[in-house]
Amino acid sequence: MEAVNREIVKKTAEIRKELGQDFRDTMVEDIYKDAEQIAQKVVAIKSARQYDFDQKLDKILTSPVFGIPIMGALLALVFWLTIVGANVPSALLADGLFWLEDQMAQGMQLLGAPWWLTGFLIHGVYKGLAWVVSVMLPPMAIFFPVFTILEDFGYLPRVAFNMDWLFRKAGAHGKQSLTMAMGFGCNAAGIIATRVIESPRERIIAILTNNFVPCNGRFPTLIMLSIVFVAAAFPPAMASVVAAGTVVAVVLIGVLITLIVSSVLSRTVLKGEASSFTLELPPYRKPAIGRILYTSLIDRTLFVLWRAIIMAAPAGGLIWLLANISIQDQSLAMWIAGWLNPAGHLMGLDGAILLAYLVAIPANEIVVPTIIMIYSHAGTMLDITQLDQLRALLVDQAGWTMLTAINLMLFALLHNPCSTAILTIWKETKSLRWTVIGALMPLGIGIVVTFLVAQIWRLF
Amino acid sequence: MSVKETIKEASASPCESCGFNLQRLGIEVDKWDYVIALAGNPNTGKSTVFNHLTGLKQHTGNWPGKTVTRAEGGFTWQNKTFKLVDLPGTYSLLSASVDEEVARDFLLFGQPDATIVVMDATILERNLNLVLQILEITDNVVIALNLMDEARRKGMDVDHRILAKQLGVPVIPTVARQGTGLNLLVESVQGVIEGAIPTKPHRIQVSPVIQKALDQLVPEIERVFPELPNARWIAMRLLDGDIKVQKALEKGEWDVFLGESVFDQAHTAETEAL
Amino acid sequence: MLIIFGIVFLILVVIYLLRERKNNTRMQQVYLEDALKYIFNREESGHLATMEGIKGTLAVSNRQNHELIQQLQQNKLIMLSEEGLRLTGDGRQLSMEIVRAHRIWETFLERETDLPLHQIHQYADRQEHTTRGAKVEAMAAHLGFPTVDPHGDPIPEMGKMAPEPHRQNLNDWEIGKEGRIAHIEDEPISVAKEIFKKGFRVDDAVRVLERSEGNIRLEHLGKEHHLNSVSAQNIHLTEAPSVTGEALKTLDDLKQGEEARIRALSKRIQGLSRRRLLDLGFTPGVPVQKVLISAFGGDPTVYRVRGAKIALRKHQAKQIFIQ
Numbered sequence A: 001m002e003a004v005n006r007e008i009v010k011k012t013a014e015i016r017k018e019l020g021q022d023f024r025d026t027m028v029e030d031i032y033k034d035a036e037q038i039a040q041k042v043v044a045i046k047s048a049r050q051y052d053f054d055q056k057l058d059k060i061l062t063s064p065v066f067g068i069p070i071m072g073a074l075l076a077l078v079f080w081l082t083i084v085g086a087n088v089p090s091a092l093l094a095d096g097l098f099w100l101e102d103q104m105a106q107g108m109q110l111l112g113a114p115w116w117l118t119g120f121l122i123h124g125v126y127k128g129l130a131w132v133v134s135v136m137l138p139p140m141a142i143f144f145p146v147f148t149i150l151e152d153f154g155y156l157p158r159v160a161f162n163m164d165w166l167f168r169k170a171g172a173h174g175k176q177s178l179t180m181a182m183g184f185g186c187n188a189a190g191i192i193a194t195r196v197i198e199s200p201r202e203r204i205i206a207i208l209t210n211n212f213v214p215c216n217g218r219f220p221t222l223i224m225l226s227i228v229f230v231a232a233a234f235p236p237a238m239a240s241v242v243a244a245g246t247v248v249a250v251v252l253i254g255v256l257i258t259l260i261v262s263s264v265l266s267r268t269v270l271k272g273e274a275s276s277f278t279l280e281l282p283p284y285r286k287p288a289i290g291r292i293l294y295t296s297l298i299d300r301t302l303f304v305l306w307r308a309i310i311m312a313a314p315a316g317g318l319i320w321l322l323a324n325i326s327i328q329d330q331s332l333a334m335w336i337a338g339w340l341n342p343a344g345h346l347m348g349l350d351g352a353i354l355l356a357y358l359v360a361i362p363a364n365e366i367v368v369p370t371i372i373m374i375y376s377h378a379g380t381m382l383d384i385t386q387l388d389q390l391r392a393l394l395v396d397q398a399g400w401t402m403l404t405a406i407n408l409m410l411f412a413l414l415h416n417p418c419s420t421a422i423l424t425i426w427k428e429t430k431s432l433r434w435t436v437i438g439a440l441m442p443l444g445i446g447i448v449v450t451f452l453v454a455q456i457w458r459l460f
Numbered sequence B: 001m002s003v004k005e006t007i008k009e010a011s012a013s014p015c016e017s018c019g020f021n022l023q024r025l026g027i028e029v030d031k032w033d034y035v036i037a038l039a040g041n042p043n044t045g046k047s048t049v050f051n052h053l054t055g056l057k058q059h060t061g062n063w064p065g066k067t068v069t070r071a072e073g074g075f076t077w078q079n080k081t082f083k084l085v086d087l088p089g090t091y092s093l094l095s096a097s098v099d100e101e102v103a104r105d106f107l108l109f110g111q112p113d114a115t116i117v118v119m120d121a122t123i124l125e126r127n128l129n130l131v132l133q134i135l136e137i138t139d140n141v142v143i144a145l146n147l148m149d150e151a152r153r154k155g156m157d158v159d160h161r162i163l164a165k166q167l168g169v170p171v172i173p174t175v176a177r178q179g180t181g182l183n184l185l186v187e188s189v190q191g192v193i194e195g196a197i198p199t200k201p202h203r204i205q206v207s208p209v210i211q212k213a214l215d216q217l218v219p220e221i222e223r224v225f226p227e228l229p230n231a232r233w234i235a236m237r238l239l240d241g242d243i244k245v246q247k248a249l250e251k252g253e254w255d256v257f258l259g260e261s262v263f264d265q266a267h268t269a270e271t272e273a274l
Numbered sequence C: 001m002l003i004i005f006g007i008v009f010l011i012l013v014v015i016y017l018l019r020e021r022k023n024n025t026r027m028q029q030v031y032l033e034d035a036l037k038y039i040f041n042r043e044e045s046g047h048l049a050t051m052e053g054i055k056g057t058l059a060v061s062n063r064q065n066h067e068l069i070q071q072l073q074q075n076k077l078i079m080l081s082e083e084g085l086r087l088t089g090d091g092r093q094l095s096m097e098i099v100r101a102h103r104i105w106e107t108f109l110e111r112e113t114d115l116p117l118h119q120i121h122q123y124a125d126r127q128e129h130t131t132r133g134a135k136v137e138a139m140a141a142h143l144g145f146p147t148v149d150p151h152g153d154p155i156p157e158m159g160k161m162a163p164e165p166h167r168q169n170l171n172d173w174e175i176g177k178e179g180r181i182a183h184i185e186d187e188p189i190s191v192a193k194e195i196f197k198k199g200f201r202v203d204d205a206v207r208v209l210e211r212s213e214g215n216i217r218l219e220h221l222g223k224e225h226h227l228n229s230v231s232a233q234n235i236h237l238t239e240a241p242s243v244t245g246e247a248l249k250t251l252d253d254l255k256q257g258e259e260a261r262i263r264a265l266s267k268r269i270q271g272l273s274r275r276r277l278l279d280l281g282f283t284p285g286v287p288v289q290k291v292l293i294s295a296f297g298g299d300p301t302v303y304r305v306r307g308a309k310i311a312l313r314k315h316q317a318k319q320i321f322i323q
Helices: A002-019 A023-042 A052-061 A067-110 A115-153 A156-169 A176-185 A187-196 A200-212 A219-233 A236-267 A289-324 A332-346 A351-359 A364-375 A387-397 A402-413 A419-429 A432-459 B003-012 B046-054 B098-109 B121-137 B148-153 B160-167 B182-193 B208-224 B231-240 B243-251 B262-272 C002-020 C024-044 C051-058 C062-074 C089-112 C117-127 C133-142 C189-197 C271-279
Strands: A043-045 A279-281 B022-026 B034-040 B071-077 B080-086 B114-120 B141-146 B156-158 B171-173 C078-080 C085-087 C178-184 C205-212 C215-220 C223-228 C235-238 C259-265 C287-293 C301-305 C308-312 C320-322
Touching: A002 B208, A002 B231, A002 B243, A023 A043, A023 B121, A023 B160, A023 B208, A023 B231, A023 C271, A052 A067, A052 C287, A067 A115, A067 A156, A067 A176, A115 A176, A115 A289, A115 A364, A156 A176, A156 A236, A156 A279, A156 C308, A176 A187, A176 A200, A176 A236, A187 A200, A187 A419, A200 A236, A200 A419, A200 A432, A219 A236, A219 A364, A219 A387, A219 A402, A236 A402, A236 A432, A236 C002, A289 A332, A289 A351, A289 A364, A289 A419, A332 A351, A332 A364, A351 A364, A351 A402, A364 A387, A402 A432, A419 A432, A432 C002, B034 B046, B034 B098, B034 B121, B034 B182, B046 B071, B046 B080, B046 B114, B046 B182, B071 B182, B080 B182, B098 B121, B098 B243, B114 B121, B114 B182, B121 B141, B121 B148, B121 B156, B121 B160, B121 B231, B141 B160, B141 B182, B148 B156, B160 B171, B171 B182, B208 B231, B231 B243, B243 C133, C024 C051, C024 C062, C024 C085, C024 C089, C051 C062, C062 C078, C085 C089, C089 C117, C089 C133, C089 C271, C117 C189, C178 C189, C259 C271, C287 C308
Parallel strands: B034 B080, B034 B114, B114 B141, B141 B171
Antiparallel strands: A043 B156, A279 C308, B022 B071, B071 B080, C078 C085, C178 C205, C178 C235, C205 C215, C215 C223, C259 C287, C259 C320, C287 C301, C301 C308
């Protein structure tokens, strides 16, 4: 049997030689010849105004003059909607979930559970979970549906078209701008979105650099720092503008680093990877808003819950253990923070911050509460909403300076992806090598950058 | 009954108004009577068709490559359970990009009972590229001629009857967003599977050079695999150097490559050595 | 500035570590294969390889060289004779496999990636030692079984190498006669870089206009070029031009709103790009209209083809000829 089959393969090779190299071209040309003939018989054009609306809209949305400003305005609007819109539900969720924490703790007490069990399960595991849900869910539930509406409308390919010049120079694909935009919502989602890039090299570039845009979970850190440190140095009237400007500046640094790293990757490690470019601009279509809102809400809620349970809950438990297991009257957290202090000092940070980033690998949302917990010697994660209290704790007690704030902002931008994102890189590339590079490269860059900034800062 | 009559008959069927006797099963399909593949270009409303039929809320979008891995769902229709497999949206099956590999593999090696190809009526010619390739692989095809409303708005008159005659398979005009035509679509799929609607798929008119090559090769393949329905397509793929098809032929097994991508292998060969 | 410095530093570290992974045994294998390849190339050009030749080409010490030759002999890959080194049947077979891997890789790099052409030889030199058998065949199939590499050299197949066609050096080519570039030598790299940078490719038609002291003036795709005779030494021509030497109009030359029919896709678009363009309907004879030009010099630009709007980059549009 197999011998006969081999014969066929051999014969194919012979015939192929006679056919020459143009087989593929000829094949496609033949198919399209048939397609033309069929289409001619089937389609009758009644009026000439067929492309009118699309073409007019495209002339505006991709115009050399208005295209990019419109895009910027839309992006700003999406951010504004996300941040402002998420405030109230986030606060409500936090209130509700933390109220539940107290109730459950009391319930456990009534049942006679030992303090450590209550502490670990309720103030540790549950708190980590609740924190992530209240920080992450509202912005995700707003950001992604708005994005999906733009996508359904057909606007996103136009963004890729407008931005391609920038990414082409970095050896990347215009569609990377979209995956970055998705990354603002969630880096894992951004990495999945790189599927739209059909060219292998450009796709890997987009996956490896997605972490350089800060996601919803990292935004609160940036916002807090810009308000407490940068904006505080300005008169109150300008404070909010300065704070917003600072966050934008950090984001722009992230974009700049994305472009530089993309460019370096495409010229070194990835130079031998297959590369191509095509981009279809589909017709504009009315988005099915109701359906999008519904499905998006369900999708995001499920995703955030899954992540909170799998990733954040164990981290919450670990943090509680670190804060409550004491050796020689000092908690484990304090010990570790102490050990990490020299390294932290070199990077212009401190041991508590590094420890927070270590335990927050599963979920970056809990970085700030963990830092506050360590500083205030508390047994559980804490949030302080009063700005002057927060200032007192960070500046007067923990000795933060402007350098600490700047480097923490840089480090919030430049460090390893959270575990969900790392897992996603693995799932999308199925390559250990890319997963390791994707996890360690941003961290390495973060260490080098904060180290250099700290050393230079201290020179003056 | 000729194809043309069948389709006329089907179009006149009163079932469009007789309500939904289609029961959506979402992802819960353990046992099924028939497997249906759902193929089409990107941006044709393929996922909308999928969502409508299965009740699953797949994330749809105007964007190619959304469904890179296969999504599956199910529905029942007239006491038969259908498993619907949503393939990635592709322009062709020839380029060997990852999406196209997934789609091609399922059609060729997964051997679905029928394939629904969703077409964008407003850019018929481009969509036909994929349709004509699929018709070479399998006889059991039903076309969902989607976005008919958009075509009308753009001043185009697309005659699904002529298209059906040209392609030799049922063509159902649909507006998937509103669910128009989908009952009829499922009915035609069942008809095609159970033989009530005979099909005679269009064959690509190839250039004389290629025809000559096929004339030499096809009889050889048919001699060894008399039961193969698509020897001509296999021959074309062999000539194009489709290593997966070649391996399947050498082994004489057709289902071995399902879910495994030779593109991946070739690709790792390219990247590993770095 | 600091950030840039930091990133560059880090990337360099990563690259260094990746390179370091190549361990010693692999280096040894690389040397053996390179030595085989050298002997093979000498035999192909009708010469005999010598021990000194291997030493010079591989840049190894005397001792290393002796060890290499000893090992090749032990493995029955070469025979030693008075005049020099000779490949055995097995040695010849293995050499041809290496050459095939090398040339398939070059073809892959030219068609599928945007690596500069003068670098593909070096790159393939590294890959040829780790890619064998089924991997090479999968790549060959993926490329549609190429028979000639981007330098115009035949790719050996099933242990057979097509004889080199008769070709003549550009320095000896008759003035005024049109010829087809059949071969561009890949070494030295600086010369290959200059030739590729000026746009010369295998299969292009050229005509020598004038030859003066150490310099050649020639016509290529409707443009005039100058080459010094050292560079010209690396180009070989044959008769029978395959494509016309005139400059053709491309999609890029269209103005916004203008329409034209496609004449052909340049041979310079290959691989995934070519297949994608064909699948999107950019086939000869089809009308294409330029509909939208982006900011920053119209790169990319949107074309309407078969009713759909497709954005192409400038370098692609320049490779699609119109009637």
